[in-house]
Amino acid sequence: MSFFKKEINFLNLKEISDICAINLDSKYKNKKIFNTKNLHEATENDLTFFSDSKYINQAKKTKAKACITSYNLSEALPSTTIPLISNIPLINFYKIVNKFYPDASLDDENIFNKKNKNIYAGKNCLIDYRSKVGDKTKIGNNVIIKKNVSIGKSCIIGSNVIIENALIGDNVLIKSGTLIGQIGFGFKFINGERLRFPHLGRVVIENSVQIGSYCTIDRGSLGDTVIGEFSSLDNQIQIAHNVKIGNYCMIAAQCGIAGSTIVGNNVLIGGQSGISGHLKIGNNVKIGGKSGVTSNLEDGASVMGYPAVSIREFAKMRNSYEKKRN
Amino acid sequence: MSFFKKEINFLNLKEISDICAINLDSKYKNKKIFNTKNLHEATENDLTFFSDSKYINQAKKTKAKACITSYNLSEALPSTTIPLISNIPLINFYKIVNKFYPDASLDDENIFNKKNKNIYAGKNCLIDYRSKVGDKTKIGNNVIIKKNVSIGKSCIIGSNVIIENALIGDNVLIKSGTLIGQIGFGFKFINGERLRFPHLGRVVIENSVQIGSYCTIDRGSLGDTVIGEFSSLDNQIQIAHNVKIGNYCMIAAQCGIAGSTIVGNNVLIGGQSGISGHLKIGNNVKIGGKSGVTSNLEDGASVMGYPAVSIREFAKMRNSYEKKRN
Amino acid sequence: MSFFKKEINFLNLKEISDICAINLDSKYKNKKIFNTKNLHEATENDLTFFSDSKYINQAKKTKAKACITSYNLSEALPSTTIPLISNIPLINFYKIVNKFYPDASLDDENIFNKKNKNIYAGKNCLIDYRSKVGDKTKIGNNVIIKKNVSIGKSCIIGSNVIIENALIGDNVLIKSGTLIGQIGFGFKFINGERLRFPHLGRVVIENSVQIGSYCTIDRGSLGDTVIGEFSSLDNQIQIAHNVKIGNYCMIAAQCGIAGSTIVGNNVLIGGQSGISGHLKIGNNVKIGGKSGVTSNLEDGASVMGYPAVSIREFAKMRNSYEKKRN
Numbered sequence: 001m002s003f004f005k006k007e008i009n010f011l012n013l014k015e016i017s018d019i020c021a022i023n024l025d026s027k028y029k030n031k032k033i034f035n036t037k038n039l040h041e042a043t044e045n046d047l048t049f050f051s052d053s054k055y056i057n058q059a060k061k062t063k064a065k066a067c068i069t070s071y072n073l074s075e076a077l078p079s080t081t082i083p084l085i086s087n088i089p090l091i092n093f094y095k096i097v098n099k100f101y102p103d104a105s106l107d108d109e110n111i112f113n114k115k116n117k118n119i120y121a122g123k124n125c126l127i128d129y130r131s132k133v134g135d136k137t138k139i140g141n142n143v144i145i146k147k148n149v150s151i152g153k154s155c156i157i158g159s160n161v162i163i164e165n166a167l168i169g170d171n172v173l174i175k176s177g178t179l180i181g182q183i184g185f186g187f188k189f190i191n192g193e194r195l196r197f198p199h200l201g202r203v204v205i206e207n208s209v210q211i212g213s214y215c216t217i218d219r220g221s222l223g224d225t226v227i228g229e230f231s232s233l234d235n236q237i238q239i240a241h242n243v244k245i246g247n248y249c250m251i252a253a254q255c256g257i258a259g260s261t262i263v264g265n266n267v268l269i270g271g272q273s274g275i276s277g278h279l280k281i282g283n284n285v286k287i288g289g290k291s292g293v294t295s296n297l298e299d300g301a302s303v304m305g306y307p308a309v310s311i312r313e314f315a316k317m318r319n320s321y322e323k324k325r326n
Numbered sequence: 327m328s329f330f331k332k333e334i335n336f337l338n339l340k341e342i343s344d345i346c347a348i349n350l351d352s353k354y355k356n357k358k359i360f361n362t363k364n365l366h367e368a369t370e371n372d373l374t375f376f377s378d379s380k381y382i383n384q385a386k387k388t389k390a391k392a393c394i395t396s397y398n399l400s401e402a403l404p405s406t407t408i409p410l411i412s413n414i415p416l417i418n419f420y421k422i423v424n425k426f427y428p429d430a431s432l433d434d435e436n437i438f439n440k441k442n443k444n445i446y447a448g449k450n451c452l453i454d455y456r457s458k459v460g461d462k463t464k465i466g467n468n469v470i471i472k473k474n475v476s477i478g479k480s481c482i483i484g485s486n487v488i489i490e491n492a493l494i495g496d497n498v499l500i501k502s503g504t505l506i507g508q509i510g511f512g513f514k515f516i517n518g519e520r521l522r523f524p525h526l527g528r529v530v531i532e533n534s535v536q537i538g539s540y541c542t543i544d545r546g547s548l549g550d551t552v553i554g555e556f557s558s559l560d561n562q563i564q565i566a567h568n569v570k571i572g573n574y575c576m577i578a579a580q581c582g583i584a585g586s587t588i589v590g591n592n593v594l595i596g597g598q599s600g601i602s603g604h605l606k607i608g609n610n611v612k613i614g615g616k617s618g619v620t621s622n623l624e625d626g627a628s629v630m631g632y633p634a635v636s637i638r639e640f641a642k643m644r645n646s647y648e649k650k651r652n
Numbered sequence: 653m654s655f656f657k658k659e660i661n662f663l664n665l666k667e668i669s670d671i672c673a674i675n676l677d678s679k680y681k682n683k684k685i686f687n688t689k690n691l692h693e694a695t696e697n698d699l700t701f702f703s704d705s706k707y708i709n710q711a712k713k714t715k716a717k718a719c720i721t722s723y724n725l726s727e728a729l730p731s732t733t734i735p736l737i738s739n740i741p742l743i744n745f746y747k748i749v750n751k752f753y754p755d756a757s758l759d760d761e762n763i764f765n766k767k768n769k770n771i772y773a774g775k776n777c778l779i780d781y782r783s784k785v786g787d788k789t790k791i792g793n794n795v796i797i798k799k800n801v802s803i804g805k806s807c808i809i810g811s812n813v814i815i816e817n818a819l820i821g822d823n824v825l826i827k828s829g830t831l832i833g834q835i836g837f838g839f840k841f842i843n844g845e846r847l848r849f850p851h852l853g854r855v856v857i858e859n860s861v862q863i864g865s866y867c868t869i870d871r872g873s874l875g876d877t878v879i880g881e882f883s884s885l886d887n888q889i890q891i892a893h894n895v896k897i898g899n900y901c902m903i904a905a906q907c908g909i910a911g912s913t914i915v916g917n918n919v920l921i922g923g924q925s926g927i928s929g930h931l932k933i934g935n936n937v938k939i940g941g942k943s944g945v946t947s948n949l950e951d952g953a954s955v956m957g958y959p960a961v962s963i964r965e966f967a968k969m970r971n972s973y974e975k976k977r978n
Contacts, residue, residue, distance in 0.1 A: 109792035466761035
């Protein structure tokens with residue numbers, strides 16, 4: 001799933017609990033952990049974390065060998081998963097992820113530029129020879145394509161674009177100046193030191209997506225950031241790490257979507273709108289321009305305002321205000 | 327008016343109505359259409375469209391030979407204009423425009439870089455030899471100037487700027503990273519296929535304009551996008567296709583103006599404001615920071631809020647709220 | 653304090669009052685002014701200005717030889733400071749600053765690119781040989797570093813970054829595409845001519861700061877623009893001239909802070925928020941996403957909305973609204 005190199009083969013639970021200052025029942029101390037995964041992706045070789053009751057259904061079904069969690073939440077875990085009790089489960093989990101993948105919290109500017117003669121690219125491009133670019137894809141000028149990138153067929157990439165850690169489908173249009181696949185904005189201060197969250201994930205841009213200029217689409221922390229097929233983004237849009245956007249969405253200029261929010265299919269978002277993190281926006285939702293969405297939205301909802309309310313309510317408020325005026 | 331090449335000389339109305347699945351009185355089938363124009367610009371050789379009653383006065387006076395319109399709106403057309411009745415007049419019109427100008431809905435990254443020795447430019451610039459750059463104009467580093475560009479005298483262009491399909495006057499300042507003249511954000515899905523709106527127009531930047539960094543100023547769809555003389559834009563501003571901004575305007579950072587809106591002279595717009603599309607903002611208007619303007623504004627209006635109301639009303643709302651608090 | 657060259661040694665008060673069309677008592681006409689400074693920085697060789705009663709305490713204590721001010725404000729000045737009475741004190745002061753420093757209101761794209769072999773930089777960089785780059789600092793591709801720049805040790809600079817007129821500390825991360833140190837957005841129209849405000853100041857980025865992509869951080873007008881140590885900015889943020897941000901602040905994507913605002917330590921600002929100019933935001937303040945802050949905030953305040961009110965009030969308004977709905 002990740003482009004980044006796992007630097008160590010395994011850690012045992014003794015080592016993990018020492019790093020995190022967690023009390024461990026000594027009978028578990030030699031259990032081996034080979035990787036770090038999300039609750040629903042973890043297997044019996046993996047460590048996971050559970051820090052938000054919103055994910056309780058995933059916790060109940062997790063197959064992880066061990067799980068860093070709080071005392072209260074630990075009850076939900078199946079008996080097959082060893083609970084590691086912590087007051088800061090996410091932070092401690094990230095410490096272990098950074099141990100396995102030390103390079104994933106930074107961007108790598110190192111490019112081995114052996115431009116394949118068959119790539120149709122403009123002037124001054126830096127295209128790592130380990131990246132893949134499909135047939136009939138046209139690349140503008142001053143473009144940087146780094147090693148962990150695969151671009152499909154018949155795409156059009158503008159000038160001054162930078163792409164890293166990304167899988168891009170066919171018939172994708174990316175306009176000039178857009179940045180795809182950088183590390184996201186995530187860290188905590190622990191005793192005055194910045195602990196960077198891991199950014200192991202990728203950006204997945206599906207077929208026939210269209211992306212405007214000067215958008216920033218950050219790569220996922222553990223999972224991926226995804227833009228579904230036929231979705232369209234205008235200019236100057238910020239898509240944070242782990243956002244998932246469905247198919248046939250249209251997002252107007254200067255919108256921002258915060259980390260881990262999931263947007264359904266066929267969603268229309270007006271210009272300068274913002275959506276908070278960790279929300280679920282249904283299918284066929286319409287969000288008026290400049291709205292601030294701060295809660296989940298059901299399929300078919302039409303909302304506007306800050307915080308966003310149904311368009312009917314928004315119009316009522318406006319009408320009542322305008323009556324008072326007259 | 328357009329920089330793009332018209333690829334076919336004419337279409338007759340039989341061909342046009344076939345493309346659009348429109349019923350045509352057979353007596354008109356051999357009438358020739360040589361070009362596609364807006365209502366007020368069309369001549370007796372041209373096809374136009376009329377899809378919004380807001381433009382009824384232009385429709386009554388159009389000189390177009392034929393007009394794609396709805397049944398209800400068709401009554402307004404003069405007897406000299408043949409109505410072509412459609413449920414989707416704009417879409418059908420765009421299909422015909424794209425037939426005449428197949429290349430205008432994409433950006434062309436192809437540059438014939440034969441830098442004129444007389445151009446005062448920095449390092450790594452790509453300047454198409456068919457573009458024009460006036461005397462005493464200074465160009466920064468890594469700048470891309472494409473073929474359909476004319477820049478006047480004594481301009482200052484920063485680094486990493488991209489300019490295409492644009493006429494730029496004298497004494498213009500464009501700061502680093504700004505993009506001028508790209509295709510706008512416009513398309514519809516027809517049977518699951520994306521129909522791109524045409525982007526035949528240009529960007530016209532008049533004398534003594536000042537534009538900040540990382541602005542995106544899209545070229546017009548049929549007409550032009552215009553920034554009037556002595557107007558000033560700060561950083562990170564989005565100007566959509568066909569927006570027209572008057573003279574001596576000042577627009578603060580991170581504003582966005584949606585498509586086809588017309589802004590008068592001497593208008594002040596505070597930071598992070600947005601203006602919806604297809605509006606008319608009068609002269610001497612003041613728009614407070616972070617406002618969302620959703621309706622036309624008369625000359626001299628001072629507004630604020632979302633949706634924007636007069637500054638007097640906005641202050642009243644605030645005061646009444648603050649009284650309730652205390 | 654400034655990187656810009658002072659082009660003349662001194663002006664006497666006769667020359668200054670002629671340029672500004674100010675009446676001068678003839679006994680002062682030969683007094684020499686060697687520099688232009690802010691109220692609190694001026695010494696007995698300097699000219700200053702005083703145009704806003706907010707700064708009255710600084711005015712009372714100024715050591716300036718002369719001060720351009722209005723009739724009403726002039727009373728506050730100490731007897732050691734010669735008042736120069738004007739209806740447009742700021743404008744007149746700027747005229748004199750521009751006389752001393754004619755080059756400071758423009759950016760200089762001229763680079764003498766003699767890349768030091770010891771600098772660890774990617775491809776196509778333009779690094780002026782008069783700039784300083786510390787040990788172990790890594791610079792990406794297509795980066796432009798101009799002459800008035802000093803970068804500390806162990807920094808990471810992404811690609812397509814432009815830095816000018818800036819002092820950057822150690823362990824700083826600047827992601828791709830960010831612009832640091834350009835002229836800000838400031839000017840007035842005097843008789844139809846644009847008078848540019850001077851931009852003599854610098855950008856000071858302290859140790860361990862982290863800045864996202866496509867941020868624009870303008871250099872100061874007279875003083876500096878400052879980002880304090882361990883502060884973190886996400887993508888697409890606008891920091892105007894003379895803004896000062898404290899330590900350990902976190903600013904989410906697409907925020908904008910207008911000119912001369914001072915932000916304390918440990919302040920959290922949610923995405924798409926805006927802060928008006930010339931405000932003072934205390935320590936430990938929390939500003940919710942998409943807020944518009946239009947007044948000073950005390951230490952520890954938690955605010956949200958537009959205009960921003962306390963989070964308690966904001967929640968009350970929302971609850972009362974939601975009750976009405978049901």
